[in-house]
Amino acid sequence: MTRVQTVQTQPAAVSVCGVSLAYGTGVQRRTILAQMSFEVAAGEFLCLVGPSGCGKTTLLRVLAGLARPDAGQVLVDGVAISGPSRDRAIVFQDYSRALLPWRTVAGNVALGLEGAHGGDAARAIEARVAELLQTMSLAHVARHYPRQLSGGMQQRVQIARCLAQAPRLLLMDEPFGALDALTRQSLQDEVARLARAEGKTVVFITHDLEEAIYLGDRVIALAANPGRIEAEVAVEIPRPRHQLETREDARFLALRHQLFGLLAGH
Amino acid sequence: MSVDGGGTPVLRRVLQALRDSAAALAFAVCLVLLWHAVVAARLVSPVFLPAPARVFDELCVQIRDASLLEPLAATTWRMALGWALASAVGIALGGLVGASRSARTYLSPMLEFMRPLPASAIIPVAVLFLGLSDRMSIAVIAFGSIWPVLLATVQGFASTEAQLIELASALCMRPAAVLRKIVLPGAVPDIMAGMRVSLAIALILAVVTEMQASQIGLGQNILLAQRSYRSAELYAGILVLGVLGFVLNQGLALVEARLLRWRAAPG
Numbered sequence: 001m002t003r004v005q006t007v008q009t010q011p012a013a014v015s016v017c018g019v020s021l022a023y024g025t026g027v028q029r030r031t032i033l034a035q036m037s038f039e040v041a042a043g044e045f046l047c048l049v050g051p052s053g054c055g056k057t058t059l060l061r062v063l064a065g066l067a068r069p070d071a072g073q074v075l076v077d078g079v080a081i082s083g084p085s086r087d088r089a090i091v092f093q094d095y096s097r098a099l100l101p102w103r104t105v106a107g108n109v110a111l112g113l114e115g116a117h118g119g120d121a122a123r124a125i126e127a128r129v130a131e132l133l134q135t136m137s138l139a140h141v142a143r144h145y146p147r148q149l150s151g152g153m154q155q156r157v158q159i160a161r162c163l164a165q166a167p168r169l170l171l172m173d174e175p176f177g178a179l180d181a182l183t184r185q186s187l188q189d190e191v192a193r194l195a196r197a198e199g200k201t202v203v204f205i206t207h208d209l210e211e212a213i214y215l216g217d218r219v220i221a222l223a224a225n226p227g228r229i230e231a232e233v234a235v236e237i238p239r240p241r242h243q244l245e246t247r248e249d250a251r252f253l254a255l256r257h258q259l260f261g262l263l264a265g266h
Numbered sequence: 267m268s269v270d271g272g273g274t275p276v277l278r279r280v281l282q283a284l285r286d287s288a289a290a291l292a293f294a295v296c297l298v299l300l301w302h303a304v305v306a307a308r309l310v311s312p313v314f315l316p317a318p319a320r321v322f323d324e325l326c327v328q329i330r331d332a333s334l335l336e337p338l339a340a341t342t343w344r345m346a347l348g349w350a351l352a353s354a355v356g357i358a359l360g361g362l363v364g365a366s367r368s369a370r371t372y373l374s375p376m377l378e379f380m381r382p383l384p385a386s387a388i389i390p391v392a393v394l395f396l397g398l399s400d401r402m403s404i405a406v407i408a409f410g411s412i413w414p415v416l417l418a419t420v421q422g423f424a425s426t427e428a429q430l431i432e433l434a435s436a437l438c439m440r441p442a443a444v445l446r447k448i449v450l451p452g453a454v455p456d457i458m459a460g461m462r463v464s465l466a467i468a469l470i471l472a473v474v475t476e477m478q479a480s481q482i483g484l485g486q487n488i489l490l491a492q493r494s495y496r497s498a499e500l501y502a503g504i505l506v507l508g509v510l511g512f513v514l515n516q517g518l519a520l521v522e523a524r525l526l527r528w529r530a531a532p533g
Binding site for chain 2: 061086102144
């Protein structure tokens, strides 16, 4: 029998080494990322926070292998990446344009498994899809189409599809930016729990400072024009975190003050 | 969230559909009555316009002695072949032009030149090369009806959601898989719309080529009936053509609804 589920994926360690990237030519040339370097430890939940125009999304696309830096490189477990890999899954910000509207929820999740297996893996895919739908509380809408679902549910589908890839690195681009506060909070807790349970390294982009502190083991604050690292703080608040208590924790508030000052431009 | 197909909304939809059909039927009946009144009042000579009852009788005779079958089958067959050919070539060529920049550079100007050519102008050329044959008819039908489906396919392929292409590369999908799983299904709404317009053109050209090339078919029946002043036959032929077009379009609409059920799913 074909086994779809990878037995136990080890989370990836990432090094970003002097990555620079510019768009345009001549006077129009604009530096998006300037000499950016940082590390992500295996199994770490790293949040990148910054104002619009700081190159957050571009940086994530570089990590995914969807954009090539002009200088510098990205190492995953010490090996330089040269393009996209199924090892690295990306959750796009705009869920409404990142799902196949003509496929059901189950079909969209299956997309993350297709192509990775031999011909007669259909049954194994089906079983794995059912499992993922259960994990993401989507089983009851398995046969629905994306446009029949709320934004939060659509984003769950996208996360389930990424988990289906069995990635070692999960890249998330402002995944909850468009959701209402309650939905956002429940998905934050779910992603934090999944990342720990499934042993993923996560790079999570947000413009919401509180979200970054709440989710991250570490937060890197970016500055804009050109995109560069402004500050880096460790979040030493134990897990599991709690939407109310964590946000009232003295350490949380202290970090919030510290980073708010930096991001507001002093 | 979704409505699971509960009884009430479905019932309401069915009732609405019945009401709509009844309204359409009532209008058709009114038109036939008007037609009857015009003939009964001798406003038009029966040589030009027979009573609806006579046309209906003629139709019944043709159905009973099966003389309708051969021309109906011939016209439908030619139209279907020409349309299928136009769809196949149109989708393939349109896909190429829509997906590839260099194909667009080479092919677009020539396609723009050929598109406005009236298909009836091609008939003499087609007759020269293919004679007064079924192959000639099919070639003309295909040439004339290819444009809507071709242009719609170009549009459908070119408007693939950029985010989905990015997703495909993140998933390391091979080009063939990107085409099959993302580009083609995304273009289906456009392609179906093009194929429906092409179908109407194919029926027109089927009739025109029959008239020009004296081939067995509904078009030739109409022409012969007109030339020999058999007006009931003439109108019966037109009626059959109308019904044929209507049935084919409804059939295609059903296929379309099936293929695009993800669009119609209750929100």
